[in-house]
Amino acid sequence: MIAESMKGERRSYYIRISAESTYSTIAGVIAARKILGKPWGVLLRSRLGAVAVVKPSIAELMEGFYERRTQVIYPKDSGLIAILAGARPEARLLEAGVGSGFLTTVLAMGLCPTGRLIGLDVKRENLEAARRNLESAGLLDCVDLKLGDVRDPAAVEGVGPLDGVVLDMPDPWSALESLGPEVKPSAVAVAFVPTSTQLEKLLDHLPGGWMLQGGVETMARTINLSPGAVRPGEWLASFTGYIVVLRRVVQG
Ligand SMILES: C[S@@+](CC[C@H](N)C(=O)[O-])C[C@H]1O[C@@H](n2cnc3c(N)ncnc32)[C@H](O)[C@@H]1O
Incomplete structure (x- = not known):
């Protein structure tokens, strides 16, 4: 739900609805019975504003409903x-x-x-959580x-030729x-590492057949969209990790 107060404040709420519940929002209390049976996108008036009942996007599914067994990578990265x-739809990648x-x-x-995505992990319980998460997003088929x-080498033998x-x-x-x-010449490897120590080790231990292309880190900040006071918001996701791009190369 997205609640909007009379003062123009907005906040998102991630809820699994159950018949007898009520939900406190910045726009007042909403009862489940007012929501149930209504189509996605319905805008309901409340005592202190309005509430829109919207279907969660994939980003919101991850934020509000996915299981987390590990550190995770956020949409900004x-x-x-x-x-x-x-x-892209014609690629074969390994993660x-x-x-x-x-x-x-x-x-x-x-x-x-x-x-096609071939996803590898050393922990069965992590793979099981990932499977449930992907299934809930309808993205398990590929x-x-x-x-x-x-x-x-035995674990990855035959997974290629990979595009990345x-x-x-x-x-x-x-x-x-x-x-x-297993990786096609010229294809990309993208590594995400949260510490400078790991980044230095990656540079120091680069095996033959790979060339470093570049690195980037990202930051994301909300925008305060209050009428008459539009400005950068208070929420800032600054450093989360280094993203490093490498290329598969062959001797000419
Ligand atoms: C930080 S978590 C990955 C989080 C994931 N990218 C996400 O966004 O949800 C690191 C994962 O790497 C797995 N891992 C560690 N060493 C590995 C290896 N040698 N081969 C495959 N998976 C490995 C761990 O079990 C762990 O699940």
């Missing part, structure tokens, strides 16, 4: 990673580790229905979730050697 990795499936979701949005260590790889794991440099033969 995952959207960019998906573009950099080339997540390690899948974790809670937040980044997997955004990659699948670009790949489905005709592309994703193969596999238990395995991406550093083990995405690495969100503690030691991405260790995955590049085993993945090399």
